[in-house]
Amino acid sequence: MDLESAMTIAAAGMKAQSVRLRVTAENLANAESTASTPGGDPFQRKTVSFANRRDAATGLELVTIDRYGVDRSPFERRYEPGHPAADAAGYVKYPNVNPLLELADMREAQRSYEANLNALQLARAMIGRTLDLLR
Template sequence: MSDPLSASLQISSAGLRAQSERLRVVSENLANARSTGKTAGDDPYRRKTITFESEFSRAHQANLVSVKGIGSDKAPFTIEYEPGHPAADENGFVKMPNVNTLLELADMRETSRSYEANLKVMTQAREMVMRNIDLLRN
């Protein structure tokens, strides 16, 4: 059985790893929000999604979050009229990525806050350990 401080650090560490991966996926979606196919009929960039799962750690007697997988959003592509675009069909329509930038920005904000919360837990646990060491010295 592990001590509560060690378990707290492991839980926060797992959260940091998961949120880092989530931020990577959100960033990739934002970077490709206007990435179309190269030629007419090609599919554009498809939004990526991330799923998490809870894993029980026997060593720490705690549930840790981890990335279960990265998938693709099956939502339909939007279509825009751009007759001069290289990916335009014979009618001048271009398939655009199924990325909603407002949704991605909201996900980015939530991810950032979750990351900061996990970092704060780690900082506080470290401060507690340092206080314990100081008490033992006296």
């Protein structure tokens, strides 16, 4: 594998992890949001799936976003009869977002992003050193 291919693969990994970070941040931002109508459904946790796809231009296997989805787990229900989003029984549905799980996912995405960034920087440095040797 040449250095340009290594940089392309690392850049694709960084792009995928940045999408993952954005989705996780959106989940965290909406962790306590409720429906705008009484008895309505609140924000649903979003998910992202990755896949390896062959890039026709370079012939490399690159990580890409396969699909966006939503978590189908049940919403948390809390008894809050005075809340504007409460149903007839006084229960309010809260998002199916677990902040601890989201923070762990964010940390993992951050570390994966950093690993790809380090690989990209190392390939750039190696190209720079090669050019210095050729002078």
